[in-house]
Amino acid sequence: ASARAASVAEPGAGEPALVKVSFGYPGRAEPVLKEVDLRVRPGERLAVVGLNGAGKTTLVKLLAGLYAPQSGTVGTARDAAVVFQDFARYPLPLRDNVRLGAPAHGGTDADVLAALAAVDALDLLEGLPHGLDTPLSRSFTGGRDLSGGQWQKVALARAVYALDAGRRILIVDEPTAHLDARTEQEVFERLLERTRGRTLVLISHRFVTVRRADRIVVLDGGTVAEQGGHAELLAMGGRYARWHRLQTSLIAGTNR
Numbered sequence: 001a002s003a004r005a006a007s008v009a010e011p012g013a014g015e016p017a018l019v020k021v022s023f024g025y026p027g028r029a030e031p032v033l034k035e036v037d038l039r040v041r042p043g044e045r046l047a048v049v050g051l052n053g054a055g056k057t058t059l060v061k062l063l064a065g066l067y068a069p070q071s072g073t074v075g076t077a078r079d080a081a082v083v084f085q086d087f088a089r090y091p092l093p094l095r096d097n098v099r100l101g102a103p104a105h106g107g108t109d110a111d112v113l114a115a116l117a118a119v120d121a122l123d124l125l126e127g128l129p130h131g132l133d134t135p136l137s138r139s140f141t142g143g144r145d146l147s148g149g150q151w152q153k154v155a156l157a158r159a160v161y162a163l164d165a166g167r168r169i170l171i172v173d174e175p176t177a178h179l180d181a182r183t184e185q186e187v188f189e190r191l192l193e194r195t196r197g198r199t200l201v202l203i204s205h206r207f208v209t210v211r212r213a214d215r216i217v218v219l220d221g222g223t224v225a226e227q228g229g230h231a232e233l234l235a236m237g238g239r240y241a242r243w244h245r246l247q248t249s250l251i252a253g254t255n256r
């Protein structure tokens with residue numbers, strides 16, 4: 001019984017989890033997260049939403065083990081591929097930009113191309129004079145800079161490559177913020193397909209993406225204010241429902 005109790009209380013080596021986690025940045029009176037409980041289930045597609053500054057990126061960094069909580073316990077996602085909101089843009093060839101997702105994995109160019117294809121990024125190669133060998137920086141001879149959206153796809157391909165190399169969990173903080181709405185939907189569909197059976201933690205501001213999740217967690221005021229499926233949260237008529245209404249009316253407005 002005691003072993004069972006321990007496994008319930010302590011987030012172990014498995015899925016990422018926060019147990020009564022509080023975290024604040026030095027020099028700020030108000031903590032960003034207050035006794036947050038969030039356990040990700042194996043194979044779950046979890047979306048985290050919240051207004052700017054709600055603490056979503058802070059939560060991702062805790063799960064990734066980059067920050068230590070002031071109190072509570074974090075089950076860090078050691079087995080995760082993480083795409084941070086401020087993802088890395090290496091001034092290296094495209095091949096290396098993807099392969100750095102799992103440097104020790106002896107992936108071939110076919111594996112690199114498969115990862116790029118998984119996030120709908122193969123057309124990117126058309127603008128690169130030396131294919132996968134093209135340095136992604138104009139400061140190199142024959143190098144090319146990428147657009148924000150193209151960089152984002154490269155960062156996602158890097159994570160897909162890491163999954164192919166054996167990581168089980170994918171955590172993505174606004175994976176598609178630089179992409180237009182239609183591209184985001186396409187990329188996300190592919191990503192869902194490609195990560196079937198794996199655990200996915202997704203931060204997004206777009207409900208077209210979020211609504212597909214098994215569970216949606218709404219962060220507000222430093223805590224999990226609401227959680228449930230899309231339909232459930234709409235029926236609840238709270239923050240999520242208001243946010244959904246606002247986005248729907250904005251989209252209707254732009255389509256007029």
Ligand SMILES: Nc1ncnc2c1ncn2[C@@H]1O[C@H](COP(=O)(O)OP(=O)(O)OP(=O)(O)O)[C@@H](O)[C@H]1O
Pocket residue numbers: 025026028032050051052053054055056057058059085
């Ligand atoms: N390095 C830092 N030092 C001090 N304060 C920070 C730092 N990073 C974030 N904060 C503050 O912590 C709060 C939560 O920030 P966080 O980046 O986690 O929010 P977020 O939900 O990811 O927002 P967004 O939707 O804009 O990405 C904000 O008030 C922010 O100003």
Ligand SMILES: [Mg+2]
Pocket residue numbers: 056057058085173
């Ligand atoms: Mg953020």
